[in-house]
Amino acid sequence: MANWIINTGLTAFILIVWMGINTFLFVWFYLFYDLGDRFFYTRHLLGSALAWARAPAAVLNFNCMLILLPVCRNLLSLLRGSFVCCGRSMRKQLDKNLSFHKLVAYMIALMTAVHMIAHLLNVEWYNNSRRGVYDKLSTALSNLEDTNSTTYLNPIRTTDVDAQQTPSYLVFTTIAGLTGVIITLALILIITSSMEVIRRSYFEVFWYTHHLFIIFFAGLVFHGAGRIVRGQVTTDPPHNFTLCKDRSDEWGKIPECPIPQFAGGFPQTWMWVIGPMVLYLCERLLRFIRYMQTVKYRKIVMRPSKVLELQLVKNGFKMEVGQYVFLNCPVISQLEWHPFTMTSAPEEDFLSIHIRSAGDWTDKLISIMQQLPEGAQGPKMGVDGPFGTASEDVFDYEVAMLVGAGIGVTPFASILKSIWYKFKDSNPKLRTRKIYFYWLCRETHAFEWFVDLLQVLEREMEERGMADFLTYKLFLTGWDQSHTDYEGANFDKDTDVVTGLRQKTNYGRPVWDKEFEQVRKENPTSVVGTFLCGPEALAKVLEKKCAKYSDVDPRKTKFYFNKENF
């Protein structure tokens, strides 16, 4: 339990605060509409469905404000930088921005459903009141018209339309109704195209459909402009509803009961969402400005197994280890920006990315590069970033466990190179004393470039006598009989037969309990940071192990888990 608090306590706290605010808003506005005197007559027509519609509306205002914030990645980077003083835990929360975005989206979907159902009931009951189905007071209230001396309460003014179609007629002829239907439709399309299945396999559909959010926010801002929810306003002389509710025949004829006047509430949604909308606009502008900046190609190399290495130079570009950039290539697609982790170290004066064939966009890019003549510049490329992820923190930990699975090994290329440079320069920023690197992949196919890097580091560390600074273990999870035969025949060689590295390749998956035990034994008093770039399943396993092997005692080993995700 205590370990859980260390590792996830702050996240839980933030979620509790968020749910608390949601609950408070819901209850507050529910009571405002259900108990307020202003809405006595409105409630007479609608019952508690009025409050059931307005309470989710308040929660929707709050969440629509929140939803744009986690996707302003430049703003988040800025916050990360300014939180340098506030400790790791705070900054780690910013890693979970996409999870929060999804959570807020679910809340918006839920509240939209409640809001819509409540309004369906409202419209039906307004319709019935207008047609005189209910009691005398309802009919009297519904008959009030919008003239010089009276104001209406029931938004259904006309009775000419067929009774069954009146609700639809109302919805499609009022601002609130029309915008409501349009933005709900936009929301549904956004949600269905954001399902995991669609997002992972057909990113373009997800990305383009998601831009319907522009319609969503535009409609949302105008949704309340019709002021269709009406409450009683004070008249002179005042209209006391307790006295007058049973004397609707005499309204306007006796001095105590003038005709009641109604007015709609001032639309408030724009006040909630205008701030984040402006911030998001700035975010997109910034991306556009970054896109316009010149990017030159320093080197283009085709690596084995369809891996493309690009070395780019951009003026004023500064990066940290393990950060990623978004690339946009207008020749391939105008609107798409794709994230790639940088494999160069900040000490180098260029930025390099290794791109593997993994879909439409990458395939086209690789084929364009393959057809370029020697030494020519590539197509125009926009680079947005860099954006920070957990690996920025890797040097803060005394001991670091780096786990890279498959293509997830890429950020660690940057980290290892940077460590190497920092070591050469004896950089005091480097607090790391020991690194354990675990590389898991099915086959080293497509990662030969990484093997080269490890070979270089291995050699240089030997020369300086720092052989135990970096302990790396390779796990080939896609082995078969021929591998073991070959291994068996060559077991007494110094270097590994598959990779040519000094450390032997292990076959199969790592036994994490043993690994964590070993790290804990060799570093009994340190704070260990565990960094993973890999599949979700592995993240869960490592998170559990970190919790299991952490000690609440601050003098003993503590494991902190950091995950990267795209």
Added chain:
Amino acid sequence: MGKIEWAMWANEQALASGLIYLTGGIVGVAGQFRGWQFAAFGVAAGVFVCLLEYPRSKRSKGTSVGRTGQYCFTVVVKAFGPLTRNYYVRAFIHAALCVPGGFMLATVLGCVCLGIASIIYLVAAIRGEHWEPILPRKPAQKPNVGSINKPPQNPPPRPPPETRRKRVEDLEGAAYDNAINVTADE
């Protein structure tokens, strides 16, 4: 967007539409709205669409992940053969089912969403996609190599003993070409 299978998105959209149609229908019936008969139809249509759309199709490329517990639905849907396999039929069914929803406000959203799903299915059908059931894989047949405890019956192929005997007096003549091509291990 060359590789996209539109049916995957159509399926998500149709399932969501079914739920929305169903919800709108329940509200219409429970609230005894005018035109509640259309709402009742919405309930039935919503349930039907959900049952039809719940089992995901197998993708033509890549791994397919079925929804939880979809096997029984897959079996039922598969039993209708070409009616459920063909996406033109599905597009038509959805278009037909969505029309009555337009006559009443509570089901209008379900109607529009289902209509959109129908259009996406039409696109999928035009591009030649069809529904394939996701069935559990049969365990791979183990190749029958025979027991390893039985030693081989025949000796390995060798040239006749006369050529094998080492002829010290004539080393040049003793050299022979191998009957089988020998290549170095790659």
